[in-house]
Amino acid sequence: MIRVLRLAQEVGLNWSKAQDMGDKAVSEALFPTTDGKLHYKLPDYEAVHTAMAQPGVTLQLLWIEYCDRCHDADALPYQLTQFKKYYRQFVQRTKATMHIQRKPGEHMEVDWAGQTAELTDPDTGEVVKAYKACMGLLQMAETYTPQRLDGACAKALRYSPRPSWKSVQTILKSGQDLIREEESESAKPSNVGFTRGAAYFGRGRD
Structure with a gap:
């Protein structure tokens, strides 16, 4: 929007003039071309395909960099849907290998954080490489606010060094994330017993 306003100012086009012009005339005034059509900058899909092999890289991230x-x-970028469409066409045309080989509906795609984690078995000491899946938490974001998700994750980590997705869900459903820490502490039963013996209350007297 800022770029369009700047171009309009450069060519002397204001709102009153634009109202009397058609869409095609306004586009030609702002983005003059030899054939009267808008020309978009074609992405370097060879570089895009190479970058897609790197961990943590997505098409949306590459589209933002392209924009x-x-x-x-001062060039026109494609929208995200077009960017992805032309990338798929590039892969098909060049016979490039897609980074996810599957038939539609055959497998479930899981969003993960891009980097792997190393888990150490406390009994055997074996180190296992694991993927940090985040689809469950992303689905929770459709129901709960980011503040509640952060609070529930923090509380789950206080309960266990390796909390599960289920424990975070339980905290959210029960509203435990909404309870302030001082309220939670005051609600705990007191461990302080009576320190005065039976003699103080007149018991055990002769």
Whole structure:
């Protein structure tokens, strides 16, 4: 939007003038071309495909970087849907290997954090490489606010060094994340017993 306003100011186009012009005329005034059509900057899909092999890289992240480069060069970027569409066409046309080989509906795709974690078995000492799945928490974000999710995760970590997705869900459903720490502490039963013996109350007298 800022770029369009800047271009309109450069060509002397204001709102009153634009109202009397058609969409095609406004587009030609802001983005003049030889054939009267808007020209978008084609992404470097060879570089995109290479970057997709790196951990933690997504098409959406690469699209954002592509848009930044277009804006720096005063070029028009494709929208995300077009960016992904043309990437799929590039893969099919060049016979490039997709990084996820599957038939539609055959497997469930799980969102994960991109990096792997190492878990050490406390009994055997064996180190196991694991993927940090986050689909469950992402689905919870549709129901609970980020503040509640953060609070529930923090409380689950206080209960266990390796909390499960189920424990976070239980905390959210029961509202334990909404209880302040001082209230939670005051609700605990007191471990202080009576320190005065039976003699103080007149018992055990002769």
